[in-house]
Amino acid sequence: MNGNSGGKSGKKSGQSKCIFGICKVNEKGQIVIPKEAREMFGISSGDSLIMLGDVKKGLALVKAETFEAAIGEIMG
Numbered sequence: 001m002n003g004n005s006g007g008k009s010g011k012k013s014g015q016s017k018c019i020f021g022i023c024k025v026n027e028k029g030q031i032v033i034p035k036e037a038r039e040m041f042g043i044s045s046g047d048s049l050i051m052l053g054d055v056k057k058g059l060a061l062v063k064a065e066t067f068e069a070a071i072g073e074i075m076g
Contacts, residue, residue, distance in 0.1 A: 033061075 023031040033043060041063065043049070048064035 020034040020037040023033070025031055038044070043063065049061045050064050050067045052060045052062060
């Protein structure tokens with residue numbers, strides 16, 4: 001977190017973990033990924049994301065191309 005008192009949280013230079021804010025789920029089950037997160041992770045309109053889940057740890061979104069590359073390395 002950046003520690004500012006304005007209620008926004010983000011990434012300070014050198015940090016690898018951050019909080020981007022709150023995403024609300026709409027009636028269709030959709031969320032909006034905050035602009036700062038999209039920019040930081042290079043997520044653009046039309047990109048595919050894979051949603052991973054762990055009952056104890058929660059959810060994670062990974063760009064499909066990143067996930068596929070990692071699986072390719074594992075599978076050789």
